[in-house]
Amino acid sequence: MGVNTLRGRLSLSPSGPHQDLIRTPSGPHQDPIRTPSGPHQALIRTSSGLRKALSPHQDPIRTSSGPHQDPIRTPSGPHQDPIRTPSGPHQDPIRTSSGPHQDLIRTPSGPYQALIRTPSGPHQDPIRTSSGPHQDLIRTPSGPHQDPIRTSSGPHQALIRPSSGPHQDLIRTSSGPHQGLIRTPSGPHQALIRTSSGPHQDLIRTPSGPHQDLVRPSSGPHQDLIRPSSGPHQALIRTSSGPHQDLIRTSSGPHQDLIRTSSGPHQALIRTPSGPHQDLIRTSSGLRKALSLHQDLIRPEEGSLSPSGPHQA
Structure with missing residues (x-):
C-alpha cells in the first residue's frame, strides 16, 4: 500500500521486509x-541521503550526512x-554485547579513541584512549594486558598490569617493554621498574638516567x-651476594658517600665526603684503615677524622 503526498512518499507494507512504516x-x-x-x-534517519536500515544493523541507524553518522543500534549484529x-x-560510542568490542567504545575523533569494554575479547574490560592507540586505560582480566594499561601519549605509556603475561606485575613506560613496573617520564626506566624474573627483579627508579634513582632486584x-x-649507582646500592654486598651511597663520584658490605672487600662501611672512598671504612674482621686513596681516619665509634696520609690507622 502506497500513499503519495506533496512532500514525499509514505508506504505501509503489512507483510514485506519494511513491515511497519517508511516516510520519505x-x-x-x-x-x-x-x-x-x-x-x-x-x-534509520538521514538528513540528505537514503534513510533505511542495512541488514546487519537491526534496531536503528541515524545518519546526518554520511553512512551511519549519528547512531547505530543492533540487538544481534556486530555493533x-x-x-x-x-x-x-x-x-x-559503540556498544556490542557479542562482537569483538563487546561493551562500549567511545571515540571523539579517531577509531576507538575513548573507551572499549569487552568481557570476552582481547581488551576484556575497558580501553580509554584520548589521542593514540590505547592511550588512557586498558583493563583485561584474561587478555595479554590483564589488569590495566594507561598511556598518555605513546603505546602503553602509563600502566600495564597482567597476571600471567610477559609484563606480569606492572609496567609504566613511555616506550619499551618492561616486565614488572616501570615509570618513565622521559628516559628508559626513568621512574620505577618491578620485575619478577629480570636482572632488576624488584624495583628501579631513575629520574633522568638509566637506573638513576632506585634499583631493587632479588x-x-x-x-x-x-x-x-x-x-x-650514585646514591645507594644494596646487594646480598655481589662485591658491594650491603650498601653503597655516593653523592657525586663513584661510591663517594657510603659503602656497607658484609663479605666483600669493603666489609663494613666506607664514607667519603669528597674523593673516592675518602672518609671512612668499617670492616667486621678487625681491619679499620683507609684505602690507598683515602685521606681520613677510620674510627666509626668516635667519628673522629685525621687529615694525615693514606693508611693512617
Whole structure:
C-alpha cells in the first residue's frame, strides 16, 4: 500500500521486509524506516541521503550526512547496542554485547579513541584512549594486558598490569617493554621498574638516567637497592651476594658517600665526603684503615677524622 503526498512518499507494507512504516519527504526512504520483523527492524534517519536500515544493523541507524553518522543500534549484529558517529566512522560510542568490542567504545575523533569494554575479547574490560592507540586505560582480566594499561601519549605509556603475561606485575613506560613496573617520564626506566624474573627483579627508579634513582632486584648483581642521584649507582646500592654486598651511597663520584658490605672487600662501611672512598671504612674482621686513596681516619665509634696520609690507622 502506497500513499503519495506533496512532500514525499509514505508506504505501509503489512507483510514485506519494511513491515511497519517508511516516510520519505524528498528522497527514497529519506526520513524513517520502521520494520518490526524484517531485516530493517528499527529505524534509520538521514538528513540528505537514503534513510533505511542495512541488514546487519537491526534496531536503528541515524545518519546526518554520511553512512551511519549519528547512531547505530543492533540487538544481534556486530555493533549490538549503539554506535554514534558525528563526523567519522563509529566516532562517539559503540556498544556490542557479542562482537569483538563487546561493551562500549567511545571515540571523539579517531577509531576507538575513548573507551572499549569487552568481557570476552582481547581488551576484556575497558580501553580509554584520548589521542593514540590505547592511550588512557586498558583493563583485561584474561587478555595479554590483564589488569590495566594507561598511556598518555605513546603505546602503553602509563600502566600495564597482567597476571600471567610477559609484563606480569606492572609496567609504566613511555616506550619499551618492561616486565614488572616501570615509570618513565622521559628516559628508559626513568621512574620505577618491578620485575619478577629480570636482572632488576624488584624495583628501579631513575629520574633522568638509566637506573638513576632506585634499583631493587632479588637475584641480580645489585640484589637489594641502588639509588644514584646523577651518575651510575650514585646514591645507594644494596646487594646480598655481589662485591658491594650491603650498601653503597655516593653523592657525586663513584661510591663517594657510603659503602656497607658484609663479605666483600669493603666489609663494613666506607664514607667519603669528597674523593673516592675518602672518609671512612668499617670492616667486621678487625681491619679499620683507609684505602690507598683515602685521606681520613677510620674510627666509626668516635667519628673522629685525621687529615694525615693514606693508611693512617
